[in-house]
Amino acid sequence: MNESLRQIGRFLWHYAEMAVAMLLGMALLGPLWSAALPDAVARLDVRTLTMAADMAAGMAVWMRVRRHGWPAIAEMAAAMVAPFLVLLVPYWLGVLPGAVVSGAGHALMFVLMAVVMLRRRAEYTGHPVRVRVPARVVKVAALVLATLLVPGAVSAVSTVGRFRDLYTVRADAPAVPPSTRSSSYDPARPTVALLLGGRGTNVADLLGPFEVLESTGAVNAYLVAAGPGLAPLTGGLDVVPDLTFDELDRLLAGHGDRLDAVVIPAVQPPEPAESARIVSWLRRQSAAGAVTVSVCNGARMLATTGLLDGRPATSHWWRLGGLRKDFPQVGWTAGHRYVDDGNVLTTAGVLSGVDGALRLVERLAGEDAARLAATRAHWRHYSPGVPAPLPEHALEPRDVVVALNSSYQTGPARLGVPLVDGVGELELASVFVSYTEESMTSRTVALGDGPVRSRHGLTFVPRATLAAAAGGLDRLLVPGADAARRHVLGTAPSPATGGLRPEYLHAREGFPFDAVMLDVAATYDLQTARWTAKTLEYPLSDVRVTGSAWPWGPTLLLAGLAGLGLGAALAARAPARRLRAARRRAPAAAGTGREQPPAELTQR
Numbered sequence: 001m002n003e004s005l006r007q008i009g010r011f012l013w014h015y016a017e018m019a020v021a022m023l024l025g026m027a028l029l030g031p032l033w034s035a036a037l038p039d040a041v042a043r044l045d046v047r048t049l050t051m052a053a054d055m056a057a058g059m060a061v062w063m064r065v066r067r068h069g070w071p072a073i074a075e076m077a078a079a080m081v082a083p084f085l086v087l088l089v090p091y092w093l094g095v096l097p098g099a100v101v102s103g104a105g106h107a108l109m110f111v112l113m114a115v116v117m118l119r120r121r122a123e124y125t126g127h128p129v130r131v132r133v134p135a136r137v138v139k140v141a142a143l144v145l146a147t148l149l150v151p152g153a154v155s156a157v158s159t160v161g162r163f164r165d166l167y168t169v170r171a172d173a174p175a176v177p178p179s180t181r182s183s184s185y186d187p188a189r190p191t192v193a194l195l196l197g198g199r200g201t202n203v204a205d206l207l208g209p210f211e212v213l214e215s216t217g218a219v220n221a222y223l224v225a226a227g228p229g230l231a232p233l234t235g236g237l238d239v240v241p242d243l244t245f246d247e248l249d250r251l252l253a254g255h256g257d258r259l260d261a262v263v264i265p266a267v268q269p270p271e272p273a274e275s276a277r278i279v280s281w282l283r284r285q286s287a288a289g290a291v292t293v294s295v296c297n298g299a300r301m302l303a304t305t306g307l308l309d310g311r312p313a314t315s316h317w318w319r320l321g322g323l324r325k326d327f328p329q330v331g332w333t334a335g336h337r338y339v340d341d342g343n344v345l346t347t348a349g350v351l352s353g354v355d356g357a358l359r360l361v362e363r364l365a366g367e368d369a370a371r372l373a374a375t376r377a378h379w380r381h382y383s384p385g386v387p388a389p390l391p392e393h394a395l396e397p398r399d400v401v402v403a404l405n406s407s408y409q410t411g412p413a414r415l416g417v418p419l420v421d422g423v424g425e426l427e428l429a430s431v432f433v434s435y436t437e438e439s440m441t442s443r444t445v446a447l448g449d450g451p452v453r454s455r456h457g458l459t460f461v462p463r464a465t466l467a468a469a470a471g472g473l474d475r476l477l478v479p480g481a482d483a484a485r486r487h488v489l490g491t492a493p494s495p496a497t498g499g500l501r502p503e504y505l506h507a508r509e510g511f512p513f514d515a516v517m518l519d520v521a522a523t524y525d526l527q528t529a530r531w532t533a534k535t536l537e538y539p540l541s542d543v544r545v546t547g548s549a550w551p552w553g554p555t556l557l558l559a560g561l562a563g564l565g566l567g568a569a570l571a572a573r574a575p576a577r578r579l580r581a582a583r584r585r586a587p588a589a590a591g592t593g594r595e596q597p598p599a600e601l602t603q604r
Helices: 002-036 044-065 070-092 098-119 135-166 203-215 245-254 272-287 298-304 320-326 352-365 367-377 397-408 425-438 466-472 481-486 512-523 526-536 552-592 599-603
Strands: 191-195 220-225 231-233 237-239 261-264 291-294 338-341 344-347 414-418 443-447 459-461 475-478 502-504
Touching: 002 044, 002 098, 044 070, 044 098, 070 098, 135 397, 135 425, 135 552, 191 203, 203 220, 203 231, 203 261, 203 352, 203 367, 203 425, 220 245, 237 443, 261 272, 261 298, 261 352, 272 291, 272 298, 291 298, 291 352, 298 320, 298 344, 338 352, 344 352, 352 367, 397 526, 397 552, 414 425, 414 466, 425 443, 425 512, 425 526, 443 466, 512 526
Parallel strands: 191 220, 191 261, 261 291, 291 344, 414 443, 414 475, 475 502
Antiparallel strands: 231 237, 237 459, 338 344
16 A cells, blocks of 8 residues: 555656656747747747747656656657647637637646556656766755746746736727728828738837828828727727728729728737738739838738748848748848838838838828928938938847846836827827837726727727726826827826826827837836837937936846845755754664663673
């Protein structure tokens, strides 16, 4: 009976060891995939398979330490990868959602691991570890791991949560009237469609070009999606598409017209069925004569269509490395805000989309219309006819601020953003993208009592009322110059604001992102503001930002958490030392208790 219990214990211990080895493999190898293939691992199928490979690698290393043979290792690796391979087939066919692939795949993986171990149960109840490591190395490694354990755990939880919240699709389905903007369609004007992704679209990539196009008064600009329903944007902002692909096709066909241009912002990787529809639709519009314009990482979607093959193109500096590896047939370049190559126009990161939109306006409506649009948007960097030069950015040591912010930010973390009728599209984008995806300092919550209309007629839907969300908010940031002039929520804390003081970001005239950069620097620190401008590809040289030089709060919190882990490890050593000393004294005490020979014998 005792031997059976010991074998069960060894079996379960072995199972736990392998699970830990798998997690270590994922933690150590996962960042390498993210660094080498940042765009590829954004796809659920690639991310799932690389994660399974990472876990299998960690498990295989530990099994070799345990002296298992290669057949057993291969069998276990197959048990770990097989569930994901099987589940990805219906996912690729569009009949299984991504969440099911991940959840069911993990569950089946652990079940199959147990099945394989039971099949070779004699093997998995043995194999003691016979690795000799110097005691000093073990002690130092244990102290280092203990020191990093607490800050590492806090970083993982915080960072995963922040990234997960960037493009969450709302669980409810509020009844929202369809957009009526297409009723003002003018066949005498060029028509431009701006693409929405079903799983999320970068709010600045989308709304920057939209406001530029609409402010000319000379273009029909519509937000279009593969299907109906609210479309999520960065930071939890939801917009109502103007038209679906089919509705736009019918609208243009009814007037004997065609699409003049399509703007493709960065979209979250669509489900396979939606991705196929988007690619087909883009190819069809290009073949019919439309100019295809990509903004930032929207270049990935455009490259997927094959329309960039053999042509020069650009994208966000952070994404160019991955794009060069995945699409070597494209002539990727850097150093300019856009590349105009006839019926294809690609822009650099985020706010370079404003320059790309102005170039498109030049081509569709003339330079005077583009100059007017730049003036109305307060864009000081307009370069008529030619792309403005752009610094070729790269990661630098000081850019570690984004990791500090995503992991240990101590400043205001949850920002309420009331949606107000008449707000400018760039004003909305400046808030929802800068504090979230670019600086990683905060989460934003779109507030309101119902749908609102922006300056140029887009319909946005809040996710919570101010009354319901106020208790969990740190600040109340009200976007829009018009809201600031009217003080729509007053100027002091009140029951209507949940006790929060309304802060009107755009009280001063200027490009909407200027005010946000000033606030980021003053509220958090200068280096975070510089990083945010760098990822937005926004020239900050003529904006006089002031604030703390470094995110000292997050830095001190990191140091404190590391000290906590080290202190706990050192505290745990004292009982361990006493236990070891007691074990060493036990044999000695037993030896002194043995029976002594008679005295007369010792005298002899």
